[in-house]
Amino acid sequence: MLRAQPINCTLKSDASAESSTDAMIGLLAQAFEKHDVTLAETIRIAAHNVPPGVTSNEGPGDDWPMIRDRILAADILIFGTPIWMGQASSVAKRVLERMDAFLDETDDAGRMPSYSRVAVAAIVGNEDGAHAASAQIFQALNDVGWTLPPVAACYWVGEAMQGVDFKDLKQTPDKVIETARMVAANAAHLARLLKTNPFPG
Numbered sequence: 001m002l003r004a005q006p007i008n009c010t011l012k013s014d015a016s017a018e019s020s021t022d023a024m025i026g027l028l029a030q031a032f033e034k035h036d037v038t039l040a041e042t043i044r045i046a047a048h049n050v051p052p053g054v055t056s057n058e059g060p061g062d063d064w065p066m067i068r069d070r071i072l073a074a075d076i077l078i079f080g081t082p083i084w085m086g087q088a089s090s091v092a093k094r095v096l097e098r099m100d101a102f103l104d105e106t107d108d109a110g111r112m113p114s115y116s117r118v119a120v121a122a123i124v125g126n127e128d129g130a131h132a133a134s135a136q137i138f139q140a141l142n143d144v145g146w147t148l149p150p151v152a153a154c155y156w157v158g159e160a161m162q163g164v165d166f167k168d169l170k171q172t173p174d175k176v177i178e179t180a181r182m183v184a185a186n187a188a189h190l191a192r193l194l195k196t197n198p199f200p201g
Contacts, residue, residue, distance in 0.1 A: 002191050004032055005074035006042040006122070007067075009081040009092035013046040020166035021080040024122040027172060028078055028154055031184035037191075040074060043067055045091050054100040064098050075191040076118045077146065079137055083125025083157065088133040096140040103144060109201025112145030116198035118191040119146035120183050123155035124166040130155035147194060149186035154179045 006029070010019045022042060029039045048063035057065050071077055081092040102112040119141045123130050134153040142148060156166045156176050 002035075002037045002075045002188060002195070003040060003073070004029075004037050004076035004078055004187075005040045005071050006078035006080055007071065007095065008042050008044045009046070009079070009089045009095060010044065011046060011082070011084070011089055011091060012044075015044045015047040018167055019044075019082075020124040020168075021082050021122060023167040024124050024154060024156065025078055025080045027176070027180045028120070028122055028184060031180040032076075032188065034181075035184055035188035037076065037184070037188050039078075040070065042080075043070060045095060050091075050094060050098065052094060052097065054097055056098070056101040056105065068098070072113050072117070074117070075195055076120065076187050077141075078120055078122055079141070080122040081133060081137070083123065083127060083129040083133055086127060086129035086132055088123075088136050092133075092137065096137070096144075099140075099144045107201070111199060111201040114141075114145035115147075115201065116194040117146060118149060118187050118194065119152070120149065120187050121153040121155070123153060124157070125155075126158040126162060126165065127160050128157065130157050147190065147199075149183075149190045151179065151182045151186055154183045 006025045008021045010021050051058045081088045158164050
């Protein structure tokens with residue numbers, strides 16, 4: 001059985017507030033279940049104290065060490081973010097900056113803690129930017145050791161300068177559902193291969 005850990009990089013710190021990013025993660029969760037992947041409870045990063053920095057522990061009160069442990073306990077990371085100003089959220093960028101510490105945390109074979117773990121993205125927004133956001137996220141995740149499957153992002157963007165959110169859609173577009181299924185199938189397949197035959201370093 002594989003395990004996936006979703007993180008939600010919404011700017012909303014209230015964990016009970018509705019989030020379109022959660023809705024996209026939920027769509028992926030349904031797709032992953034068909035491939036015997038169990039989803040852990042989503043971590044809403046803004047609901048925790050994650051100070052800026054590039055180490056795995058920035059001192060007293062830092063919630064990142066606990067979040068880091070939960071992320072690395074899973075086989076698959078679902079990196080969820082909204083689009084703001086055509087980019088991944090500032091919260092998403094903070095998570096990537098904290099993962100920079102992986103570069104100095106290699107084992108005897110030179111492998112970072114994220115080695116042989118798979119990452120995919122769940123992206124939502126009401127403006128252009130899904131490709132730009134996934135490019136930023138994927139380059140950063142790859143730099144710090146995550147493995148990306150083909151078709152690693154499921155996204156939805158609404159019409160520019162309009163107010164409809166993904167969570168408010170009456171029906172999920174067929175293409176988004178199809179993409180979610182592909183993301184889940186490829187990620188689960190790759191994670192299963194790496195679990196039995198990890199990178200040698």
